[in-house]
Amino acid sequence: MGILFYIAAFLLLYAYVLYPALLLALSASQPRRARDSAGDAITPSLSIVVAAYNEERCIADKIENFLACRYSGDVELIVVSDGSSDRTAEIARSMASERVRVISQPERRGKGVAVNAGAEAARGEVLVFTDANAMFAADALEKVALPLRDKSIGLVTGVSRYPGETIGSTYQRYEQMLKGLESRLCVVAGADGALYAMRRELFKPLDPALINDFVHPILTSLAGADSVMARDAFVLEEFETAGEFSRQVRMVSQAALVYFRLLPELIRQRRWRSILVLTSHKMLRWLTAPLIAIGVIATVPLARSGGIFRAVLGLEILFAIVAAIGWIATRRGTDGKATIAYQFVALNCAQAVGLWRCFAGEVPVLWEPRNL
Numbered sequence: 454m455g456i457l458f459y460i461a462a463f464l465l466l467y468a469y470v471l472y473p474a475l476l477l478a479l480s481a482s483q484p485r486r487a488r489d490s491a492g493d494a495i496t497p498s499l500s501i502v503v504a505a506y507n508e509e510r511c512i513a514d515k516i517e518n519f520l521a522c523r524y525s526g527d528v529e530l531i532v533v534s535d536g537s538s539d540r541t542a543e544i545a546r547s548m549a550s551e552r553v554r555v556i557s558q559p560e561r562r563g564k565g566v567a568v569n570a571g572a573e574a575a576r577g578e579v580l581v582f583t584d585a586n587a588m589f590a591a592d593a594l595e596k597v598a599l600p601l602r603d604k605s606i607g608l609v610t611g612v613s614r615y616p617g618e619t620i621g622s623t624y625q626r627y628e629q630m631l632k633g634l635e636s637r638l639c640v641v642a643g644a645d646g647a648l649y650a651m652r653r654e655l656f657k658p659l660d661p662a663l664i665n666d667f668v669h670p671i672l673t674s675l676a677g678a679d680s681v682m683a684r685d686a687f688v689l690e691e692f693e694t695a696g697e698f699s700r701q702v703r704m705v706s707q708a709a710l711v712y713f714r715l716l717p718e719l720i721r722q723r724r725w726r727s728i729l730v731l732t733s734h735k736m737l738r739w740l741t742a743p744l745i746a747i748g749v750i751a752t753v754p755l756a757r758s759g760g761i762f763r764a765v766l767g768l769e770i771l772f773a774i775v776a777a778i779g780w781i782a783t784r785r786g787t788d789g790k791a792t793i794a795y796q797f798v799a800l801n802c803a804q805a806v807g808l809w810r811c812f813a814g815e816v817p818v819l820w821e822p823r824n825l
Contacts, residue, residue, distance in 0.1 A: 454751040454754050454755055455751070455755060457747055457748075457750075457751045458747075458748055458751035458752060458755060458762075460747075461744040461745070461747040461748040461751065462748055464737060464740070464744055465741065465744050465745070465748070467733070467737065468733065468737040468738055468741070472631075472733040472734070472737075473630070473631060473634065475733075476631065476634035476635060476637075476638070477634055479637075479638060480634050480635075480637030480638055483637045483638060483639075495526075496524075496525050496526035496598065497526060497577070497578040497579045497598055497601055497602075498526050498527040498528065498576070498577040498578050498579070499524065499526065499527070499528040499529070499577045499578075499579050499580075499581050499594060499598060499650070500528075500529050500531060500571075500572075500575030500576055500577030500579070500580055500581065500653075501519065501528065501529065501530045501531065501581040501582075501583060501594075502531050502533065502568060502571035502572060502575065502580060502581065502582050502583070503515065503530065503531070503532045503533065503571070503583055503584070503585050504533050504535055504564045504567035504568050504571065505532055505533065505534050505535065505537065505541050505545070505567075505585045506534070506535045506536070506537055506541070506561065506564075506567075507537050507538060507539045507541060508537070508539075508541045508585035508586070509537075509539040509540040509541050509544055511585055511586045512532065512541050512544050512545055512585055513544050513548065514588065515532075515585050515586070515587075515588070516530065516532070516545065516548045516553055517548075518588045518589055519553070519589065520552070520553075521591065522589050522591060522592075522593065522594050523591055523592055523594070523595060524594040524595055524598070525595065526598075527577065528552065528577070528594060529551075529552050529553070529554060529575075529576060529577060530552060530553045530554070531554050531555075531556065531571045531574055531575060532545040532553070532554070532555045532556070532585075533555075533556045533558065533567040533568070533570050533571045534555065534556070534557045534558060534567075535558050535561055535562060535563065535564065535566070535567040536558050536559060536560045536561030536562065537557075537561075542555065542557040554574065556570050556571065556574060558570065561819060562661065562818075563661040563662075563818035563819050564661075564665070564819075565659040565660060565661035565662065565663060565664075565665065565818065566659075566661050568582065568659055568665050569658045569659055572653075572656050572658075573658075575653065577653065578652070578653055579598060579601060579650050579651065579652060579653060580650065580651050580652075580653050580656055581594070581597065581598075581648070581649070581650045581651075582644075582646065582648075582649055582650075582651070582665060582666065582669075583646075583647055583648050583688070584646060584647050584690070586690060587613065587647035587648060587688040587689070587690045588688055588689045588690075589648065589688050590686075590687050590688065590689070592685075592686075593611060593648060593686045593687060593688060594686075596611070596683050596685050596686035597609050597611045597648060597649070597650045597683050597686035598650055599683065600681055600683055601650060601652065605639075605678065605679050606639075606678065606679045606680070606681055607651065607652050607655045607673040607676060607678025607679060607680065608641075608644060608649060608650065608651045608652070608655070608669060608670055608673040608678070608679075608680040608681075609649060609650045609651075609680075609681055609682070609683050609686070610632065610641055610643075610644040610645045610648070610649040610670075610680070610681075610682050610683070611645055611647070611648030611649060611650075611682075611683055611686035611687060611688060612625075612629055612645060612648075612682070612683070612684060612685075612686060612687040612688075613625055613645050613647045613648070613687070613688055613689075613690045614687050614688070614689050614690070615689075615690060624800070629682070629684075631734060632682045633682055633684060635682075635730050635734070636680075636681040636682040638726050638730070639679035639680065639681060639726075640670070640674055640679070640680055640726045640727050640730050641670050641680045641681070641682060641730070642670070642730045642731055642734035642735050643666055643667045643670060643708070643734075643735070644666040644667075644669055644670055644680075645666065645688075646665070646666035647688045647690050648686060648687070648688045649666060649669070651669055651673065652678070655669075655672060655673055655676050655678060656669075657672060661818045662707060662710060662816045662817075662818055663707060663710065663711050663714075664704060664707035664708050664711060667707070667708040667711050667712075668711045668715070670727075671711065671715050671719070671727065671731070674719070674724050674726075674727040675715070675718060675719065675722060675724065697799075697800075697803075698799055698802075698803045699803075701800060701803035701804055701807060702803050702804075702806045702807040702810060703807065703817050704807065705739055705803070705804045705806075705807025705808055705810075705811070706807040706808070706810040706811045706815065706816045706817065707811075707816055707817070708735065708807075709736075709739065709807065709808050709811035709812075710811050710816050712731060712735065712736060713811070716728070716731075719731075738801075738804065739804045739805065739807070739808045740805070740808070741801040741804065741805070742798075742801040742802045742804065742805040743805055745801070748769075749769050752765050752766045752769060753766065772794060775794040775795075776794040776795045776797075776798045777795070778794075778795075779792040779793065779794045779795025779796065780792075780795045782795075783795055783796075
């Protein structure tokens with residue numbers, strides 16, 4: 454039991470503490486990139502792709518938000534309605550113009566198919582992927598496109614911001630810290646699906662079961678290009694705990710499928726930085742719930758001998774009580790700091806279920822918007 458406890462404890466410690474420290478050490482030795490000044494390069498043309506399913510609540514706001522954004526080059530918005538059964542396509546078509554185009558797929562075929570359709574119709578040199586409910590800051594497009602003036606960079610991820618103090622905002626701050634360190638190594642574990650830009654020549658049509666914001670940084674690495682984060686290119690997104698469990702299950706099952714499918718090619722091409730980042734940032738984090746369970750199970754008999762294991766068991770019980778209080782608060786409609794422990798448990802359980810679904814061959818193709 455002692456060996457199991459120490460293995461589980463070390464892997465958790467590595468995933469959440471030692472890995473960020475390793476990134477910090479590695480990134481400190483990397484030279485900082487010098488940004489091109491605004492007049493030194495031609496601004497690339499952008500095609501913004503929104504895959505939408507039943508987004509009538511926010512699609513008009515998204516289009517208006519796009520039209521209000523500043524960008525010095527050519528830019529277009531392509532809304533792909535993936536068999537929406539509400540007024541998404543109708544509303545988007547009513548706002549169509551030379552800068553706003555609408556593709557309406559009569560049957561619901563999944564986000565991957567919608568992304569493929571939008572990319573195929575795009576006229577821009579750079580594809581920008583975003584969500585219908587993610588609202589750009591006024592200069593977000595300028596900021597996310599700027600690093601692409603460096604020809605070695607193939608993908609740039611932006612940053613999501615969530616209002617309030619929820620597990621979403623806390624988790625995003627931690628994720629952004631990791632991505633910032635990974636960005637110094639010119640590789641990121643995943644793009645932010647609410648805003649990221651990719652050179653059009655690096656895009657390949659997606660298998661509908663693969664999640665685009667996870668597979669695209671890997672394809673960029675395999676193509677020999679770099680992936681970075683633009684810290685000041687941000688979008689504002691609402692975070693709703695309702696339906697988040699099933700969403701995380703779907704996302705992790707799709708991401709795990711990408712990981713296991715493309716890992717052999719990453720090894721063959723010796724993309725060691727990508728392998729380090731993907732395994733440390735994603736795979737070990739998906740295993741958080743099973744590792745915690747192993748640690749707790751091992752702690753119970755070890756605590757009988759007293760000492761440090763008894764203190765660890767006490768901390769585990771305290772955390773369980775706090776999480777239970779958070780669960781009760783969530784059931785009563787309370788949000789905020791009181792529910793963070795419970796949401797952490799729920800998030801990691803969902804990720805473990807998603808990993809299991811991948812192993813079981815139950816990877817979904819269809820998705821639901823957050824507002825449903």
